[in-house]
Amino acid sequence: MDATGAKHMKRWGSTLDSVVVYAQGAVCRRLARGSVSPDGRVRVTGLPRSLDPGSLRARVLGAPGVRVTGVRTEVEAEPLGTGAPDEVRREVERLGDEYAAAQARRDRQLNLIEEVGALRPVPPARRREDPHRRTPVDAWLELADFVDERLAGLHKRLVELEEALREVEHELTVAADRLARASTDAPSAHVETTVCAALTLDGTGDAEVELELEYTVPGAVWVPTYRLTHRQGDGSGRLVLRASVAQRTGEDWTGVRIALATADLRRRTDLPRLRSIRIGRSQPAPAPSGWREPPAGLVGLFSGYDAAGPRAVTTAAPVAVAAGPAPTGAAGGGSSSGPVPPPPPAPQGYGGPPAAVPVPGGADGASPEVFGGGMPALPRPAGARPGDRPRSGGRSFAGAPAAIAPAGPGLAAPPPPPAPMAGPPRPSGAELDYAALVLCGPDEQGGRRGRLFPGSPFDPMAAEYRRRAEAVAALPLPGQAVRPRESAGSFDHRFDAAARADIPSDGTWHTVTVGEIPVGLRTEYLCVPSVEQTVYATSVISNSTDQALLAGPVEITADDDFLLTAALPTLAPGGVGRVGLGPAEGIRVTRRTSLHESTSGLRNTTTVLDHRVHVELANRLAGPVTVEVRERVPVTSDPDVRIEERADWTAPEEGTGPDRHAPGTRVWRLDLPAGATAALDGGYEIRIPAGKALVGGNRRS
Structure with missing residues (x-):
């Protein structure tokens, strides 16, 4: 789009209507309304800097015959007016200047105290033939009194300066914290940069149109x-x-x-792919190339533009400077009449020529040439025509070999060119990002004009805004x-x-x-008296x-x-x-246990451990309560060890998460009226064969 069309494009303001906040990130929905220009182009403003450009969607509301045929994001910058809401930032800058000035005054006071404290009486130099002089004690005492009096005043002033410095530092800290917590909706510089959506509508007519914009934002x-x-x-x-x-x-x-x-919001959407099973030597699967032939007649597309004549050059072309003896035309301090080396070739891109390989000067001392020739020719795929270039990283079907200068004395020979790759060119990941490719215009160099190359992001500061x-x-x-x-x-x-x-x-x-x-709600009481x-x-x-x-x-x-x-x-x-x-506190619980050990069997070959549990509950509340008492019985995986329970408790239902009960958990549930007491008795027997008993083990805990 040219500058004139962008200037006269109608601008609509937008209003944020709804937001769906996900686990991380959000989807925002904006509404805009207005009349459309005859060409159907509209620019909607008010979008945030941190939005994901690939997530922008637009549709028309309440107008069946109107549809959106194109939408993209654009960045605009304009200077801020004098009435911009930047008081907090200006306050931080002002307090920063005051803090620096207060710190400088404090430092000067410290230097002055150091200078006064360094005052010492210095006797005059005595010559060899002069007799010894008596020290004037009064002068020494007067100097000491002067230093003490001066230091007292300086230290008093230093306390005042340090107090003022602490106050300014506190105000600066508060203002900086307020600025850090301030809304990021306000611009953070003297230039306001905004993101807008450029839309193209079809079938608008003369009526007003309401648009809905949807996009995702992080943060x-x-x-x-x-x-x-x-x-x-x-x-x-x-x-x-x-x-x-x-x-x-x-x-x-x-x-x-x-x-x-x-x-x-960033969940995966790729579909699973079933791969074959290969018996034998493992071979990596070839990656898709993403390459296709360039359109026919690309060179003749700009013939009319070239016939109109070259455009005025506003910048000087770079000059290649080589190390070594100067050219012959430059000798004697005269003006250079040698050939001006051409500008370096364009960077390698999607369909462009390869990068130039600089070669040192030859043995005759002449300046080296700037080589920009193509790489060795590759096999031309079926259907390709001579002279065509692929939309790949600079490889050509019929490139001319580069003329390599001979190596001079003491210089290593240039490395041989790399061997050509078999098959069609394979672009890099940046070249396969079709949304980021930029079509080069007619003013580009011959190897770039009319071809797609990876371009810069639509907003250079977008990554920084998303990171914040x-x-x-x-x-x-x-x-x-x-x-x-x-x-x-x-x-x-x-x-x-x-x-x-x-x-x-x-x-x-x-x-x-x-x-x-x-929700349904009931109050129950729970106790685990064994714990x-x-x-x-x-x-x-x-x-x-x-x-x-x-x-x-x-x-x-x-x-x-x-x-x-x-x-x-x-x-x-x-x-x-x-x-x-x-x-x-209104319900009391008491638990007592007892253990009786005996033997049984024909030859007393089985040890019997009889455990008894006695629990007492007392309700001192004003109303009835439901109490759940949890106990436990041992569990075993040995079939010879038997556990027999003697109680009316029950096993709880299996829960999940925090309600999952440990194996061996048993539960009593009872209703206690106000002021009532209850006693619960339970127990279990553990029968262990003599051969399974652990001598001296702590099995009776």
Whole structure:
């Protein structure tokens, strides 16, 4: 596009409407509206610098006959006005200057103190024939008094200067921290660089058109948080789902609809390929070349441009300077009349000539030539015509061999040219990135004009902006928070916020309320007296909705009183989880055990270890409670060792994750009325054959 067309292209402003935040990164959706010029070209502004150019998508809303035929990203730069929001940056610069000035004043004061402190009386030089003089003690004392008085005043001034330096340093630190936490939506230099989308529309007519732009940006993360409120005695509660969102994408999300997803935005999309099994010597599979023949008549495409005459040259061509004797035409200080060496050839690219190989000067002392000849000819594929060049890294079908200068005395001969490669040329990875290839214009050199070469990125600073944006993934998580990809497991979930939200691009955590989820809730008490004789209160939460609950911190409130912040496990739809609430001081538990050892059998060949367990519970709360007591029995893999249980306990159901029980776990569940007590008795016998017994072993613990 020429400069005139870009200048007169219509510019539309855009508004960020919705954002979907993934486990890392986000998909943004912008809306733009306006009238289209007759040529159908529109430029939509307001895009962030950190966007992925390959993810830009555009479509027309509410106009069936209009479609988008082309879309690309462009970078624009213009100087900032005087009213740019740069007060924080200017404040940091001002405080930096004040800090440097205060530090210089402090250093000068220290130097002055050092100079005054170095004052010493120096007696005059005595000649050999002069007698010894008496020391004037009064002069010495007067000098000492002067130094002490002067140093006292200087040190007092030094304290004031150091205090002023500390104050300026503190203000500078606060301002620098405020600048670091400021939104990255504001420009960071005196030149404002913006990214816009250049679109081409077809079938526009005269009516206004509404466009939707969608693109991905890095630098956005989120973790779930919850708040659980319930009433004592109720079987249900309200779980408010909130999200801590942090983003540094370069644009403020103001009044946007927020959606949260656990999916990986950079997930793989390549399909599996089945390879053959070879019996014999292993051979690597040939990589696809990505090469095709150049179009016919490429040289004649620019004949009219060349017939118009050369354009004015504004820059001087580089001159090759060789080491060695000067050319003959330069002798005697006269003007150089020798031939001017041609400019170096273009860098090797997709369809261009090979790089030049410099050769030292010959034996006659003449300046070396600048060689830019092609590589040796390669076999021409079927269907290729003489003179055609492939769109590859500089290899030609019918190249002319380069004339190599003979080696002079004391100079090594140039290395022989590399052997030609068989088959079609294979471009490099940069040359196969078709989105980054640039078509060279008619002003390029003969080997580059009209061909595709790897070009520079559309925005040289885009990589730096993306690096700064991705640094938000290293933020420390809130307490007991879990990354969505870790808690979601094998499934992905999406949560849509009920209202629009504001999230600035400052790289800090912001809380967004997503919605309210009804959950089933009951309070149970759990104790493991063999480990600790304390009863713990727990909340059993059941998820009866069709939406999963991810692991994260939950603030529990009972009867409008805040209890604590606990860790909620991941609950699938229909799942049940347990959250600990801490020790219950109103319920007491006591455990006593006894062991009786005996023998049995015809010859007393079996040792019998009879274990008895006695547990007592006392409820001192004002209401009834449900208590779960967990015990354990030994397990064995030896068929000769038998374990017989003597209790009414039961084996718990197999759980997953934190609810997974260890082998041998047994459970008592009982309901205790207010002020009631209960006693639980259980036990087991271990029968060990005499040959299996461990003499002196600690098997009775």
